[in-house]
Amino acid sequence: MKSFFDNIWIIKCFDKNGNLKWEETGKNNITTEGAEALLEVFFRNDTTYVPTEFYIRLCNDTLTSSDTLTTILNEPGSTYGYAGQLVERSSTGFPTKELSDGDYRLVSKEVTFTASGGVIGPVTTAYLATTINNDGKLICYKVLSVTRTIADGDSAVIQMKIKTKPGS
Secondary structure, three states: OOOOEEEEEEEEEEOOOOOEEEEEEEEOEEOHHHHHHHHHHHHHOOHHHOOOEEEEEEEOOOOOOOOOHHHOOOOOOHHHOOOOEEEEOOOOOOOEEEEEOOEEEEEOOOEEEEOOOOOEEEEEEEEEEOOOOOOOOEEEEEEEEEEEEEOOOOEEEEEEEEEEOOOO
């Protein structure tokens, strides 16, 4: 059986001169909370699940589908420029709707994490949350292939491509 929800994360890290240091592209893991939110909002019109915005955040933790924002450990502190990055719940945050292999896909804007005065990390996971703090929902996440550190002056750029796939 094929999945109805296909989310690809594209993560690239550039040095202070704009040279590509590393790149990862990989599939998403939707959480139990994320799947529940999709059902509640779309089919039951439960507005308590409707986010006003999304944030891409990073952590040094091994997430599972049953995790929530309150169970995530080791999000980097703001000391060296880290902050969750806003992805608006609109055509600003998801500016492109396109067909990909005959299925509709939304492409997010690119968000950037820039280390300043020290390193951001180590990090092992990027994730999509409905809040900048831990009061919201954990929608989905991408486990990185190896532990990463964003060095002083480097920037990590992240983009998501979310597709729904009809059929069985």
